[in-house]
Amino acid sequence: MNNKDEFKNLIREELKKSVYEAVCVINTSKKEFLTDILTMIRALPGVTIVNLARASEDVSKQKEAAYLKIKFIPLIVSLEQYVKTLVNKVREIRGVYSFHVQQVTTHAQKQAELDKKRERKKRLKDKGLERMI
Numbered sequence: 001m002n003n004k005d006e007f008k009n010l011i012r013e014e015l016k017k018s019v020y021e022a023v024c025v026i027n028t029s030k031k032e033f034l035t036d037i038l039t040m041i042r043a044l045p046g047v048t049i050v051n052l053a054r055a056s057e058d059v060s061k062q063k064e065a066a067y068l069k070i071k072f073i074p075l076i077v078s079l080e081q082y083v084k085t086l087v088n089k090v091r092e093i094r095g096v097y098s099f100h101v102q103q104v105t106t107h108a109q110k111q112a113e114l115d116k117k118r119e120r121k122k123r124l125k126d127k128g129l130e131r132m133i
Contacts, residue, residue, distance in 0.1 A: 019048070019107035020079065022086075024068045025100050027059060032095025034066060040093045041068075046075045046082060063097060071107065079104070 028037055034056055041050045049071040056066035074082035083101055090099040 018073055020072055020074070020104055021107060021110055022068075022070045022072065022083070022101050023053065023103045024070055025065060025098075025102060026068055026090070027063055027065050027097040027099075029095040029097065030058075030062055030064055034064065037093055037095055038068070041070065041090055044086065044089050046072045047086070048072060 026037070028034055038050050038052075041047060047070060049069075051069050053067035053069050056064045059065050070086075072082070072086065077085070083104060087099055087101060090096060
């Protein structure tokens, strides 16, 4: 492996440690397209990916609620300060009634959880218990 590859691997490892995923709830006006609001969230500094965790639900005639997964890299500030700033910036977007962060995990933690689930599924399948999955 040459120096360039070693440098790339080092950067990847550091990024894995600093990428976070937040599970959030957002309440929005039905007058605004949810996809437009998600696009505006994606434009915020440090935000890398914004996805719906599940389909949005109608709360009333004017309001809908959605669960989001937002991946981000805190820029310059602490994680706590970044999350506070993110919440405030999202709440400023036209059509957003409320926005709450329920949970924040590192990308590495999330990957470890997925790996455990895959390993458990594989063990059950190997034992012939795949119907329990």
